[in-house]
Amino acid sequence: MLLFCFQIMFSACELGVFDLLLESKELLSSAVIAERLGTSHPEMQRLLEACVGLKLLRMERKDNEGLFGNTDLASLCLAKSSPRTQYYFMKFLSDIVYPTSQYLTDAVREGKRQIQSAHATAANDLFGAVYSTEERLQRFSIAMGDAWCLYGQELLSAFDLSCFQVVCDVGGGNGTLAKEYISLYPKATVTIFDLPKVVEGAKKQSVASEECQISFQGGDFFKDPVPEADLYILARTLHDWDDDTCEQLLTKIYKACKPGTWYLNKRKHGQNRSTTCEALLGCRHCLVLTGALEDLLKG
């Protein structure tokens, strides 16, 4: 059921329904929407009605005809043109995560990740697969950034981090969280430490105004030294690895710490063996994609 709901939301997003309604500034009929987006009319009408059922669209009746408009949520998160769009993350779910989840049975039976079976890739790990082409790498980096455009400020302002001037975002991707950090704490500098090819792509996208506050260091956090910092951020990084590998990374960061250094970790799914639905779904996703058997499944 959840998968159907996702597919309805993602299809409407990908077809451009929410962008059209955001731009039009008036309610539109299904016939007009279908015509402007070049789709079949009856199928578009069904899709729009399903979106109303999911509260992504609203519908008003006029002269016995249904007219459709965005809800606030759709304008904010589902229009691709919105600065807070979640489209690229949904595309990552659609292209990588959901196809891989078909292999959950095999993942459980064999106790290992299934990224190779699902994507016919030579790479045996998530990052080898999602970074197999320059285009995939860029899409993944942008997808990861979507969340921080939406709630990065909220997360970072949950703590007073103003005393930390030198920050290292370990596995920081294209630096979207770093940008949120410096906008909240303008005196800080942030180093993104990530794989060399990720850092190369991120550098190309960086803008001059951020250059003196955000720097990039390419390396492998299992093999290379981590940059010095008084705050290490590990956001959605540990959940990609099994416990022994996480321990290896955390030990390295611990050894790099001086007295007073902190680290901020966006927690692993299922921490404390929580049995919330979110934690359980997160565990499934990690098992199939990355092979990281989370504490909950082990327990």
Ligand SMILES: C[S@@+](CC[C@H](N)C(=O)[O-])C[C@H]1O[C@@H](n2cnc3c(N)ncnc32)[C@H](O)[C@@H]1O
């Ligand atoms: C799930 S992404 C999270 C990205 C970012 N922290 C965020 O929350 O948007 C994990 C990140 O770890 C990086 N990474 C994976 N293996 C790495 C390694 N061995 N050394 C450095 N970075 C690595 C990936 O390139 C990716 O950017």
